[in-house]
Amino acid sequence: MAYLLALDQGTTSSRAMVFDAGGRVRGVAQAEFVQHFPAPDRVEHDAQDILRTQFDCAREALANAGIRAGEVAAIGIANQRETTVLWERASGRALAPAIVWQDRRTAAECERLRAQGWADDLRARTGLELDPYFSATKLAWLLDTLPGARARAERGELAFGTIDSWLVWHLTGGRLHLTDPGNAARTLLFNIHTLDWDPVLLERFRIPAPLLPRVVASSGVCGETDARVFGAAIPIAGIAGDQQAATIGQGCLAPGMAKNTYGTGCFLLMNTGAHAVASRNRLLTTVGWSGVGGSGVCYALEGSVFMGGAIVQWLRDGLGIVRRSDEVEALAASVADSGGVVMVPAFTGLGAPYWDANARGTLLGLTRGSGAAHIARAALEAIAAQTADLVEAMARDGAAPLCELRVDGGAAANDLLMQMQADLLGVPVLRPRLLETTAYGAACLAALGCGLWADAHEIEAGWRLDRRFEPRWGADRRGAARARWARAVTCARGWAGS
Numbered sequence: 001m002a003y004l005l006a007l008d009q010g011t012t013s014s015r016a017m018v019f020d021a022g023g024r025v026r027g028v029a030q031a032e033f034v035q036h037f038p039a040p041d042r043v044e045h046d047a048q049d050i051l052r053t054q055f056d057c058a059r060e061a062l063a064n065a066g067i068r069a070g071e072v073a074a075i076g077i078a079n080q081r082e083t084t085v086l087w088e089r090a091s092g093r094a095l096a097p098a099i100v101w102q103d104r105r106t107a108a109e110c111e112r113l114r115a116q117g118w119a120d121d122l123r124a125r126t127g128l129e130l131d132p133y134f135s136a137t138k139l140a141w142l143l144d145t146l147p148g149a150r151a152r153a154e155r156g157e158l159a160f161g162t163i164d165s166w167l168v169w170h171l172t173g174g175r176l177h178l179t180d181p182g183n184a185a186r187t188l189l190f191n192i193h194t195l196d197w198d199p200v201l202l203e204r205f206r207i208p209a210p211l212l213p214r215v216v217a218s219s220g221v222c223g224e225t226d227a228r229v230f231g232a233a234i235p236i237a238g239i240a241g242d243q244q245a246a247t248i249g250q251g252c253l254a255p256g257m258a259k260n261t262y263g264t265g266c267f268l269l270m271n272t273g274a275h276a277v278a279s280r281n282r283l284l285t286t287v288g289w290s291g292v293g294g295s296g297v298c299y300a301l302e303g304s305v306f307m308g309g310a311i312v313q314w315l316r317d318g319l320g321i322v323r324r325s326d327e328v329e330a331l332a333a334s335v336a337d338s339g340g341v342v343m344v345p346a347f348t349g350l351g352a353p354y355w356d357a358n359a360r361g362t363l364l365g366l367t368r369g370s371g372a373a374h375i376a377r378a379a380l381e382a383i384a385a386q387t388a389d390l391v392e393a394m395a396r397d398g399a400a401p402l403c404e405l406r407v408d409g410g411a412a413a414n415d416l417l418m419q420m421q422a423d424l425l426g427v428p429v430l431r432p433r434l435l436e437t438t439a440y441g442a443a444c445l446a447a448l449g450c451g452l453w454a455d456a457h458e459i460e461a462g463w464r465l466d467r468r469f470e471p472r473w474g475a476d477r478r479g480a481a482r483a484r485w486a487r488a489v490t491c492a493r494g495w496a497g498s
Ligand SMILES: Nc1ncnc2c1ncn2[C@@H]1O[C@H](COP(=O)(O)OP(=O)(O)O)[C@@H](O)[C@H]1O
Pocket: 010, 011, 012, 013, 262, 263, 264, 265, 308, 309, 310, 311, 312, 313, 325, 326, 327, 328, 329, 409, 410, 411, 412, 413, 414
């Protein structure tokens, strides 16, 4: 029997899962790691923590499955995207903590570049917004801040990578410096039409070309692990950003199909096939993947929301009104409605479709009757409302109306939130039994890439429905809720800049 090892390196935890050739889960391990917030606008990870937790989890998942590394046909990698690591090629040592996708330290630099009138050309080349979310300004910040880094980068002594590249480098004992087009497409340095690093962008962001990884297909054998890492050399046959991997794992392989992941943030991706659809409503155009089942590049329209399940973390760690994330459901369900309380969770600005780095978190409508339960309910409603913003922006972009939304991620376990989502969207929400669709997607890429699976239809065999949430609200109620949310967003916008 051949097995697949999926590495899912997420924002708050590293996960590894072993699947058998039939797509069934055989072993799982997960480890949270420390989030560093050295300043209000900064979010960092220790790059070494990422390696340690990810590789330990992989060993533990293999042990849980009761198999040896030699029985693994291939590894698939899915990773938190945009997070930026700069390391020394000679030692493999990161020169600084990884700058996480949520980090806003380059907001002023983005403003400066916007004032130079670059945003439109940048969007045309990369499909992205000029925003601190993406890697380019984070990398430039490291090169400008670390003594000698820029000169060393020009001499070819340093390597840049998103987390996939960082993992592959260390999985292969420093032999391979690779990424896939989906991850590359999140850097602001990659041209999504030529499918290569763009010399104009490298010059604009002052990024020396010797830093960059080679771009390989998302599915296909691109190398093998150093036998010392897991005890045997294992082919690496899949690489994708975690949201792209989840799109695959949800079986959204046909144009028009969409999934939403409720993790730290919320990420709604709609498959647009071989066409890079340019958004007129500030959604992102991104590469989904390449080489799946022998086909070329598949693009997606994406809406990225910075605070999803992280709002619940804040209720837990910041406000202390729940002890565990899953307690939020009972607390929110203890009241019939939010009592007029509306939360706009713009803690780190607003992502799509607003892209307002100066928006800030806002609680509106508080009265003497408001309590923890109303705030908890408003928090869940805010997650659903942000997702509705994305679906509406996709519809304004001319996408065919959604007939269903497939959901996953940690917060998708929350039945109340999923029901709110169906009510607010007016379409059924479908939750699969396996919520770890990211890891499953990574395993699918690897299975196809190493030839264990003959074609992409095998992916659907692993997707089974857990629960379908039917919308219950009429158009009037939906309209009123959406109008109230829109007024609240107006209040939150621009706050930090005023
Ligand atoms: N029952 C729940 N209700 C709401 N949010 C939840 C629930 N369980 C977990 N979460 C939230 O989901 C997030 C974790 O989801 P996960 O998919 O593991 O995230 P990531 O991949 O971003 O690390 C956390 O932010 C947590 O607060």
